[in-house]
Amino acid sequence: MMGFSSPRKKERKFSPIVWDLEDKEGRISFKNRDVVTTTILSSPSSPSKVSNTVSNQVYKHQPFSANMIKEVEHMASKSLVSDFGAALSPSLPEQQCQDDEQEPELIGKENVRAPNIFTSRWASDSDDEDGSLTEEKIRRSSSLESGELEREELEVDRVQSDQRSSSVLSACEDGGMDCKLDSVAVMDIDDMRDEDAIVDQPDLGVEEPAGGCMNMLHGCRSVFEYEKLNKISEGTYGIVYRAKDKLTGEIVALKKVKILDLRDLEEYGFPVISLREINILASFHHPSIVKSREVVVDDHDNVYMVMEYMEHDLKWLMDSMKRRFSTSDVKCLMLQLLEGVKYLHDNWVLHRDLKTSNLLLNNQGELKICDFGMARQYGSPLKPYTTKVVTQWYRAPELLLGRKKYSTAVDMWSVGCVMAELLAKEPLFKGTAEIDQLRKIFDTLGVPSEKIWPGFSELPGSKANYSKQPYNLLRKKFPAASFTGSAVLSDAGFDLLNRLLTYDPEKRITADDALNHDWFRELPLPKSKDFLPTFPPKV
Numbered sequence: 001m002m003g004f005s006s007p008r009k010k011e012r013k014f015s016p017i018v019w020d021l022e023d024k025e026g027r028i029s030f031k032n033r034d035v036v037t038t039t040i041l042s043s044p045s046s047p048s049k050v051s052n053t054v055s056n057q058v059y060k061h062q063p064f065s066a067n068m069i070k071e072v073e074h075m076a077s078k079s080l081v082s083d084f085g086a087a088l089s090p091s092l093p094e095q096q097c098q099d100d101e102q103e104p105e106l107i108g109k110e111n112v113r114a115p116n117i118f119t120s121r122w123a124s125d126s127d128d129e130d131g132s133l134t135e136e137k138i139r140r141s142s143s144l145e146s147g148e149l150e151r152e153e154l155e156v157d158r159v160q161s162d163q164r165s166s167s168v169l170s171a172c173e174d175g176g177m178d179c180k181l182d183s184v185a186v187m188d189i190d191d192m193r194d195e196d197a198i199v200d201q202p203d204l205g206v207e208e209p210a211g212g213c214m215n216m217l218h219g220c221r222s223v224f225e226y227e228k229l230n231k232i233s234e235g236t237y238g239i240v241y242r243a244k245d246k247l248t249g250e251i252v253a254l255k256k257v258k259i260l261d262l263r264d265l266e267e268y269g270f271p272v273i274s275l276r277e278i279n280i281l282a283s284f285h286h287p288s289i290v291k292s293r294e295v296v297v298d299d300h301d302n303v304y305m306v307m308e309y310m311e312h313d314l315k316w317l318m319d320s321m322k323r324r325f326s327t328s329d330v331k332c333l334m335l336q337l338l339e340g341v342k343y344l345h346d347n348w349v350l351h352r353d354l355k356t357s358n359l360l361l362n363n364q365g366e367l368k369i370c371d372f373g374m375a376r377q378y379g380s381p382l383k384p385y386t387t388k389v390v391t392q393w394y395r396a397p398e399l400l401l402g403r404k405k406y407s408t409a410v411d412m413w414s415v416g417c418v419m420a421e422l423l424a425k426e427p428l429f430k431g432t433a434e435i436d437q438l439r440k441i442f443d444t445l446g447v448p449s450e451k452i453w454p455g456f457s458e459l460p461g462s463k464a465n466y467s468k469q470p471y472n473l474l475r476k477k478f479p480a481a482s483f484t485g486s487a488v489l490s491d492a493g494f495d496l497l498n499r500l501l502t503y504d505p506e507k508r509i510t511a512d513d514a515l516n517h518d519w520f521r522e523l524p525l526p527k528s529k530d531f532l533p534t535f536p537p538k539v
């Protein structure tokens, strides 16, 4: 469709992320499932080597500091990595690295189930095959809950905890940046204490990593390989610079990781938020996800993520544009956004901070999602997570009303807010505080009721005194025709927007369905990326 590859037909592939490992025999023992983990990868960069790799490489390569070395050793010593490796393929040669002939092969494909919500890591944490709860499962189950609660504390009001977590990225071993990455990225760092894990095989439905190699622990280079050109932005978790690779002359973005809380260093040796982001960017490869090249360090232990440089972010663009995006521009951008969100959701990841400033655009008309500091994996049944996620203007009503069990629909609400903003060139709901945010939503969409949103009245925030505005007035903001210059939207476009901004998360449209919405098929058709307008540089 207009320069977009439509999602490939579902075929089984392996997630670039190895989510978990279920047991030391390497079997996933969820009810009705028996997936042998030797089916994971025949990749030569065996996870069994990760622990060695990690400690050896770190020692070999300056300028990792003693602290960081300690941390990495801690990761390696945590049974997660070594057990994991042992369970997989202990006999793989150490120095092998993938080359083209050595693409990870699926062994015993027939043993692997296609991904679905029931194969997610959360699919069952109650029953063993024999239906009984093992002590380990009980421990794991409770630690997962507390892991999330700790993250909540982390994000809101941090408290000490005895939790140990860390993030491990595999590195292939040939010593070059041209090796491919076999990610053994463990997504949720609070969950890394789990020795048990499940291997999911989500359907990526997208193109394979194109030489997607980011070898982060191995040969971590110095930031002085790059010449900083100018500061692009200073966000909460990092300072982003435009920089030039001294060797190749390539322009990149350098995100300097901010240490917001010294306890992060004490407990984890690294900011948790950044570990998440590094983990995800190392593992996910999609045209709509910003590409990360490597991690570099400076003389003072500062860590920088090196990413492909994107000339603009959509917020900055809209603030500086004189005119609104045309409908076909918006369709082009929305399709790319939805492809990226679908990819994340297909891979059991919630972004949890979608907003226009986290959507980058380059001069080739490519939109890419960035900032994965808030992202986390999800599954079924849903677990309680912190509601203090998503920048307020883009935050879904279930989060604002205090629902802790939420899912992909929170991202879809944000996508709806982004769509409205792209059309109108200004944010849809600009609340000044959580309660004001809710009021603004209710004033436009009407106060929800049990009828349109079953379960609404049980939500913690539903008892507050809201205005009684019962109607959905969204169409007034996006009329089919306008003589006043306000953004116009066809019936199909309005239908999509309405479905994205549906109160009941169960009824809110999914990324997959949104991609197939009629709006993208009616005139004006989505513009091809190549024909999106280009904009003057930010600097």
Ligand SMILES: Nc1ncnc2c1ncn2[C@@H]1O[C@H](COP(=O)(O)OP(=O)(O)OP(=O)(O)O)[C@@H](O)[C@H]1O
Pocket (backbone or CB within 6 Å): 232, 233, 234, 235, 236, 237, 238, 239, 240, 253, 255, 290, 307, 308, 309, 310, 311, 312, 313, 316, 357, 358, 360, 370, 371, 372, 373
């Ligand atoms: N790869 C990139 N290329 C160009 N600019 C980028 C890139 N990544 C980030 N930026 C710019 O830096 C800004 C902040 O980036 P990012 O959101 O990753 O940092 P953050 O500290 O997590 O910010 P926030 O406080 O908004 O969460 C983006 O809005 C964008 O303008």
